[in-house]
Amino acid sequence: MSDNWVWDETLFAGAAPYYGRGRLPYAPALVQVLADELGLDGTGRLLDVGCGPGTLAVPLAHLFGEVVGVDPDAGMIGEAARRAADAGVAARSRWVRIRAEDLPADLGTFTAAAFAQSFHWMDRDLVAATVRGMLRPGGALVHVSDLKGEQFGVEGLPHPGVPYGAIGELVKEYLGPVRRAGRGVLPNGTRGGEAEIIARAGFLGPERHVVPGGQVLERGENDVVAWTFSLSSSAPGLFGPRRAAFEADLRTLLRSSSPTGRFCERGPSTEVFVWRTPSGAGAAPG
């Protein structure tokens, strides 16, 4: 990330209603892998930091006594609460609109904390240290993301692939050549290197798991529009009064790629790193 990028509250402005529909799902076996690796049994507490619309915490909620999702975006918190209610897990979930930097916020002690494609947006040293202090000894920090560098073809599938390159070019026509992020820009994309930071905060590990994707996904024009608006780099708020014009051009582009408005692609694999707080002597206060 460029050194002078500064977080602001518009980062995902307007993206929340599109997020659940637009983003590609995590690998189908992710919840089972986490249940096995963390020994989840319907007790314990999960802190999901940068929870978005509850993508991870909602399907995990039945495996904990309580899940607490935190996110600074009001739309995301609202979506998470709605999806938890739809999934029948409202009673064991809580959604708190704060930045990770405002933790611990009297939220108590947790058995596990998750960062699913969110850690790179935070003051990472501060947040890793704070979360370590919120986990009980032997607790788990789980870092989840789409596996990078994976390439699946769409040969043999019934519909064309999503024209991601052309969508990116259209976004640039509207928002400029440099990747946008809130009120700032990220010329070098988002940051990596989280392992050093998590280790520096005193976590042990990690154990790495790749949960396989590759399942065929059929996507409609509206799903791809939602995907585009779910991204921080093309969140609706960035387009201002040109938002409707952008959406019209995007739909024209999609129809020119697939006159039926149907697309196929394969789901990404999910990369999971499980870190632990030391158990016993040297443990952070629980």
Ligand SMILES: C[S@@+](CC[C@H](N)C(=O)[O-])C[C@H]1O[C@@H](n2cnc3c(N)ncnc32)[C@H](O)[C@@H]1O
């Ligand atoms: C790419 S989304 C991931 C959402 C969800 N965890 C998932 O896996 O789908 C990133 C989320 O991080 C949130 N976020 C950004 N900066 C944050 C911060 N400083 N503290 C907490 N959450 C933050 C955003 O509002 C957004 O909901």
